[in-house]
Amino acid sequence: MIADGMGFNTMIAADYYQKGKTNAQQYQSFPIKYAMSHYPAKTGSYPDSMQWSSGYNPKAMWSDFNYALSDFTESAASATALSTGVKTYNNSIGKDLDFKNLVHITQIAKRMNKSAGVITSVEWTHATPAGFVAHNVTRDNYKQIAYEMLLESKLDVIMGCGNPDYNNNGASSHNTYQYVGDSLLWLGLKAGNTIFYPGGITADTVEDCNGDCIWDSWTLIQDRSEFQKLITGDTPLRVLGVPKVFETLQQSRSGDINANPYVIPFTTTVPTLAEMTNATLNILDNNPNGFFLLIEGGAIDWAAHLNQKGRLIEEQIDFNNAVDAVIHWVNENSNWNETLVIVTSDHECGFVWGPGSGPPATFNPIINNGQNNLPEFSFYSNEHTNSLVPFFAKGAGSEIFVLFADETDPIRGRFIQNSEIAQGIKAIWGENFFTDHIHFLGLKVSEKYNFEQNSTNSYYSTTGRILNPQIKSFLSLNIFGIYE
Numbered sequence: 001m002i003a004d005g006m007g008f009n010t011m012i013a014a015d016y017y018q019k020g021k022t023n024a025q026q027y028q029s030f031p032i033k034y035a036m037s038h039y040p041a042k043t044g045s046y047p048d049s050m051q052w053s054s055g056y057n058p059k060a061m062w063s064d065f066n067y068a069l070s071d072f073t074e075s076a077a078s079a080t081a082l083s084t085g086v087k088t089y090n091n092s093i094g095k096d097l098d099f100k101n102l103v104h105i106t107q108i109a110k111r112m113n114k115s116a117g118v119i120t121s122v123e124w125t126h127a128t129p130a131g132f133v134a135h136n137v138t139r140d141n142y143k144q145i146a147y148e149m150l151l152e153s154k155l156d157v158i159m160g161c162g163n164p165d166y167n168n169n170g171a172s173s174h175n176t177y178q179y180v181g182d183s184l185l186w187l188g189l190k191a192g193n194t195i196f197y198p199g200g201i202t203a204d205t206v207e208d209c210n211g212d213c214i215w216d217s218w219t220l221i222q223d224r225s226e227f228q229k230l231i232t233g234d235t236p237l238r239v240l241g242v243p244k245v246f247e248t249l250q251q252s253r254s255g256d257i258n259a260n261p262y263v264i265p266f267t268t269t270v271p272t273l274a275e276m277t278n279a280t281l282n283i284l285d286n287n288p289n290g291f292f293l294l295i296e297g298g299a300i301d302w303a304a305h306l307n308q309k310g311r312l313i314e315e316q317i318d319f320n321n322a323v324d325a326v327i328h329w330v331n332e333n334s335n336w337n338e339t340l341v342i343v344t345s346d347h348e349c350g351f352v353w354g355p356g357s358g359p360p361a362t363f364n365p366i367i368n369n370g371q372n373n374l375p376e377f378s379f380y381s382n383e384h385t386n387s388l389v390p391f392f393a394k395g396a397g398s399e400i401f402v403l404f405a406d407e408t409d410p411i412r413g414r415f416i417q418n419s420e421i422a423q424g425i426k427a428i429w430g431e432n433f434f435t436d437h438i439h440f441l442g443l444k445v446s447e448k449y450n451f452e453q454n455s456t457n458s459y460y461s462t463t464g465r466i467l468n469p470q471i472k473s474f475l476s477l478n479i480f481g482i483y484e
């Protein structure tokens, strides 16, 4: 679960408003708690201003107030690192520094015959969900990303905004089709098609998501009641949920953007992130092999960019409620020996600190004004920062992150890298997909060992040859394949 743009102080500000104190959220009691760095391989912006990152320097962070304000990641590069285990350049969607396709954790899940989904409170083609599914040189190519997510991926669930038939208040309107591909794709989805004509000429089809060699069409849902209906009972095979709103569930609605939380009424015709979460869990849990799900609180970042205190807290609480929904689901429908839950962020945004903070190096805490009262804090930036973010984990395999927490910050303590989350999940799953290590194994590159797991722990190459035990034991060393 990713709270886009959430730093430690974003979380604490919402804690004070929601609970009157911090460390009272269920996830804040998870047994694995660290900080996380998220700098990309190259900062700046693709394609014109890319430069090598200088990483994260704990000494500089706390001796120079302005240190964190430059050289930061954006969401696509961080999502790619979180999803593939490889740091890359800003704006990359699943591409490395040489623009080669990386393998997403969602792709590995599908190869393992698990289900997979991505859901968000912003557009479903936006940087974070796209960065767990698609491959594109830049996050700005929404149309291409939409086509890849819907027609090339085998995902079971995609949910998020971008509905071209509605405005930011949920009223009928006409907006750009770019976040849902184009008008042809959108009309085809509404009709439940399996065959599409990108650009109106070449035929393309949806994928088979469950391995029965039959194309699986997307079931498009839009009404809040349709999301709510999926929380219990039988569910369709594949669901694309696009609420009747344009950019975000709530953060972009009109009204005083400086109002305190909840003063401007919510749009009631769209689901909450927790409702989307519960519906998605009910779809994905149909698969006995398990699933991977990305849940993004996407508009925390948007409120932070715009320095909207009230909406920042609304969005953080919407995310917190989704985390509670997941924890409840694990307790009721699964258990912590088989399910891993990770709660983190992709980067900080807005440089949230208490009043009177500033250069050279004054970092004042946020002032708590009690439950349902806005705490006192300021935004010292309208951009992302290089500040460490929180990382919480509980459940199956979560101990592996103890190994990754090998760096230490004087204030935040031990921290991991964003790229180590995908590395950890791959290690926990014990699956290794690789092409580059073929040479080392003395195998022919042409055989392209993209392993398909036909039965538990039996590795087959695409040519059908069963790998010998020596190679299998090599695989168990977890030399990860990173390229498609």
Ligand SMILES: [Zn+2]
Residues within 6 Å of the ligand: 005, 075, 301, 302, 305, 349, 384
């Ligand atoms: Zn941002």
